Amino acid sequence: MPEEQVPASTAPSQSPQPETSDGRSGHDGSSGSESPATAQLVMTRRRVRRTPNFGIFMITGGFIGFLAGAIIASRGEDATGYSDRTGIALIGVLMAAFGVLIATIVALVMEKLLNRD
Structure with a gap:
């Protein structure tokens, strides 16, 4: 330091x-x-040194992604062979992973901007 x-x-x-x-x-x-x-x-x-808390960013991104996926799956048309809960879970988990990825990228960009010399 x-x-x-x-x-x-x-x-x-x-x-x-x-x-x-x-x-x-x-x-x-x-x-x-x-x-x-x-x-x-x-x-x-x-x-x-000011850095964002990566764990909190990733958890928040996953939660927001899961909620978005659950809303998208519940509004969409029912798929043949899958129950409503299965569709919500599958789309929710996929969107949660995408949300974690986006939140991690945001945290990395914030770290880079906050620690400029």
Whole structure:
């Protein structure tokens, strides 16, 4: 993860706790025996990686695909040799797989767009 060194004077006020030049936290409860001239504060700004939750996208896509397939199958004409439930299940599962595929592609595109440098 890339880190950017930021001088303490330009860092935002809601940033993580500052570290001294020797790696210790600036608010560790020390007695303050070090002089301010020897303890230099270094603020690091870390980039937050924003990615979509792929599992949630895939589950949602499958659910929406199944619902769409069930609606399509229930509105269509009955097939000879298949019951209504079988037709709904078959078309629903096929559309669920298609929905998972589309949702995964959307999540990949979102990840690419959100993590541009």
